[in-house]
Amino acid sequence: MNQIKVLVTGVGGGGLGEQTLKALKLSKLPLDIIAADVTPISKGLSQVKRAFIVPPASSSNYINEVLSICAAEKVNVLFCGSEAELKKLSKHRQQIIDAGIFFPINNDKVIATCLDKFKTAEFFRENNIPYPKTYKITCLSDIDQIGTFPLVLKPNTGAGGSANTMIVQSKDELFAFVKYLLGFYNEFVAQEYVGDPESEYTVGVLSDMNGKLINSIAINRFISSGLGNRIKVKNTSGRSELGEHLIISSGISQGEIGRFPLVTKQCEEIAQKIGSTGPLNIQCRLVNGKVYIFEINPRYSGTSSMRAMVGFNEPDLMIRHHYLNEPIKRNFEYDEGYVIRGLDEEYLPKKDK
Incomplete structure (x- = not known):
């Protein structure tokens, strides 16, 4: 070859x-x-x-x-x-x-929907898919409609690694942080905080470019450690079911990797419903047996290499199936276990000018 x-x-x-x-x-x-x-x-x-x-x-x-x-x-x-x-x-x-x-990227409709968090929430609402209550904020008066706490405030687009994301647990905090964020963004979203930190998953659902499902994989994230979280605050909301602390992932995923069928099957159905024709990376929590998705990334994942380690290599599969026209096995087996991360340094010498 x-x-x-x-x-x-x-x-x-x-x-x-x-x-x-x-x-x-x-x-x-x-x-x-x-x-x-x-x-x-x-x-x-x-x-x-x-x-x-x-x-x-x-x-x-x-x-x-x-x-x-x-x-x-x-x-x-x-x-x-x-x-x-x-x-x-x-x-x-x-x-x-x-x-x-x-x-090998997803189709334009999926990209446009999933890169906009409010459009993603609207898709969930229209298709009767469980999702955290999501509000679009464009001015201070938009918070008058909100009575659910705690909330996560985040940009409507972008915000990789949970950048510029905040947790609010009261009306006073909501007012203060919304006023602050409106100084930087024309719009952002306020999203209901759901589930406890131990129930968070990052899920990869790979479809071929004709929309046919290839396979799925999940990592039950360890986000309580310093490397795994961007925000960790004491839960003062009075909602003990959310855990002692409210935590937002840093985007640096590690944890238990495997099939987790209760989670992945629901994510597969959502990927098919949204019309995915490529890689899809779903961030969610499992609450009372139901997946609540707070973000879909219509692309390969920051965990793609970890998935490849256990035999779920998305870029390789797309090249084999579509570029080389090789037959591929769908719903194939892969290893299960734990994937962990640390820091890895690299020295780059200065080059002559």
């Missing part, structure tokens, strides 16, 4: 791109992997033989730069490593395909 040239963008340390890169390195396919990032001070760039610097996805030159690299390097497959790049590249999907490049 000839080598398959793969470009992964956004490979800076700890993010989606680096995790995709790690998963690809675990593949047994003859891959020649190159990488790109916006800065040379990038952990992922140090892991490949050929590395490239590209402008930010917001730049008018971004698409041309990526396509120029693809042309010069004869790239066969492209993976994007950040949501900003996913948004930009998905708008140029046909241009990428016309260049002869396999670009």
Whole structure:
């Protein structure tokens, strides 16, 4: 088999791109992997033989730069490593395909719905799917409709790793934090805090590009430790069923990995209902036997490499099935156990100017 040239963008340390890169390195396919990032001070760039610097996805030159690299390097497959790049590249999907490049991302409708938290909540409401009560906040008076506590305040789009996310447990806190956030955002969401920290899962549901389910996998997250949480506050809401502390994940997932059928089967049904045609990463908690989803990411995951370790390698599967036209087994078996994380340092020597 000839080598398959793969470009992964956004490979800076700890993010989606680096995790995709790690998963690809675990593949047994003859891959020649190159990488790109916006800065040379990038952990992922140090892991490949050929590395490239590209402008930010917001730049008018971004698409041309990526396509120029693809042309010069004869790239066969492209993976994007950040949501900003996913948004930009998905708008140029046909241009990428016309260049002869396999670009395994989800469809535009799923991307548009899932990258907007309020649109995602509306989808749940319209389809009678359990979900945390979700309110769109655009002005201070919007909080008058809210009587549910505790709440999680977060940007309506973006906020990877729970950036700019806050927990509020009273009307006074809600008023203060909403007033603060309106200084930075035109809109954000207030979402009901549901479940206890031990019931949180990150779930991968992989469908092929024709919408047929391939398989699913879950990690029961350990978020009580320092590495696993961004916010941890004492529960003063009076709702003891939520646990002693209210916790928001840092996005750095670790925990027990496996099938968890009670969780994954519900997530599979939701992925099919939303019309997924690629990778889907679902953040949820299990409450009284029902999955309550607070976020869907229409992309590969920050846990993609951990999934690959146990035999669930999403980038590899997409290349095999769609690029190589190999038959793949659906609902295949994979290992189960625990995946844990720590810190991993990398030294990058200064280069001569």
